[in-house]
Amino acid sequence: EDQVTQSPEALRLQEGESSSLNCSYTVSGLRGLFWYRQDPGKGPEFLFTLYSAGEEKEKERLKATLTKKESFLHITAPKPEDSATYLCAVQAAGTYKYIFGTGTRLKVLA
Amino acid sequence: DGGITQSPKYLFRKEGQNVTLSCEQNLNHDAMYWYRQDPGQGLRLIYYSQIVNDFQKGDIAEGYSVSREKKESFPLTVTSAQKNPTAFYLCASSPTGNSGNTIYFGEGSWLTVV
Numbered sequence: 001e002d003q004v005t006q007s008p009e010a011l012r013l014q015e016g017e018s019s020s021l022n023c024s025y026t027v028s029g030l031r032g033l034f035w036y037r038q039d040p041g042k043g044p045e046f047l048f049t050l051y052s053a054g055e056e057k058e059k060e061r062l063k064a065t066l067t068k069k070e071s072f073l074h075i076t077a078p079k080p081e082d083s084a085t086y087l088c089a090v091q092a093a094g095t096y097k098y099i100f101g102t103g104t105r106l107k108v109l110a
Numbered sequence: 111d112g113g114i115t116q117s118p119k120y121l122f123r124k125e126g127q128n129v130t131l132s133c134e135q136n137l138n139h140d141a142m143y144w145y146r147q148d149p150g151q152g153l154r155l156i157y158y159s160q161i162v163n164d165f166q167k168g169d170i171a172e173g174y175s176v177s178r179e180k181k182e183s184f185p186l187t188v189t190s191a192q193k194n195p196t197a198f199y200l201c202a203s204s205p206t207g208n209s210g211n212t213i214y215f216g217e218g219s220w221l222t223v224v
Contacts, residue, residue, distance in 0.1 A: 004152075032210015043116075043200055043215035051210055087153075091210045096141055096160055097168075098213055100153040 002027045002092050006101035013078055013108050021073040021086055021104045029093030033071050035064050036087040038103070044087055047073075078108045112137050114216035116201050122224045123188065123195060131186045131219045133201035142184035143202040143213065146170060153200065159184055160206055188221060196223050 003026045013019055025033065032051055036044035048057045050066040057064050061082065063074040073086055085103040092099070114135045123129045135142065141160045145153040155168030159178040173192025178184055184203075188195045198220055204213040 030210070032212070034210075034212060036215075041198075041218070041220075043114075043217045046212060046214055049210060049212045089153075089213070091213075096158065096204075096206060096211075097155065098143075102150070102152045 002090070002099050004088055004090055004099050004101040006086075006088050006104050008104060009102070010105040011107070013075075013106070015079055015108055015110050016077045018074070018076045018078070020075070021106070023071040023073070023088030023101055024069060025071070025088075025090045025099075026069075027090050027092040027099070031091040031093050031095075033066055034089045034091070034098070035071070035073055036089070038085045038087055047086075075106070078106075080108045080110050082106065083108045114201055114203055114214060116199075116216035116219050118219060119217070120220045120222075122222050124224060126190045128187055128189050129221065131188070131199055131201070131221070133184045133186065133216060134182055135184075135201075135203045135216075136182060137203055137214065138181075139203035139214075140181070140206045141204045141211070142178065143204075144168075144174070144176065144184070144186045145200040145202065147198045147200055147218075156186065156199075195221055197221060 005024045007022045035047040038044045048064040053068045087103045089100045117132045143158045144156040157176040159165035175187045201216045204211040
């Protein structure tokens with residue numbers, strides 16, 4: 001069964017304290033892996049799409065990486081405005097459906 | 111600006127009523143989706159449509175209905191048969207193609223049963 005698991009469920013960081021969020025996946029064939037940021041009461045905001053193992057993408061303090069079994073979202077020197085829930089999703093081969101993880105709630109303290 | 115517009119942002123439903131959530135996109139995407147988000151749970155797929163005049167049930171379609179008469183529009187009706195409709199509803203769209211297609215979301219609609 002196709003599945004996405006995110007860890008940790010929640011993470012508290014001090015401002016400037018770098019860390020990583022994990023997204024482990026099991027799919028029959030990966031068409032794409034997607035990261036989103038979601039603020040309370042709002043829709044998910046697109047961050048990155050990764051297609052194949054070894055691929056990396058960066059945007060400001062965020063860097064996403066992908067292996068054959070998992071993806072990491074690295075947050076370097078986070079700021080309080082980075083506080084949000086980060087969602088991971090995969091699209092499996094042969095389908096137009098997306099499988100979402102339950103997210104990691106990140107809180108960055110000033 | 112290109113995007114996905116959901117309305118209304120907040121909606122209250124009385125017992126036994128049907129309500130319709132609107133979703134319009136100007137991204138020229140072929141595929142559109144409706145998800146439900148409950149606290150502590152991942153996004154659950156209600157319905158999806160890959161092309162006009164065609165749609166498929168997702169994982170939790172019971173008590174919901176949709177239509178896709180135009181490429182830009184994918185309204186969701188929450189019927190009285192949906193026993194626990196209070197939730198945050200997200201509309202999304204994506205291109206269709208052979209590689210992974212990024213899915214984009216609207217700002218969501220809150221539905222509360224009163």
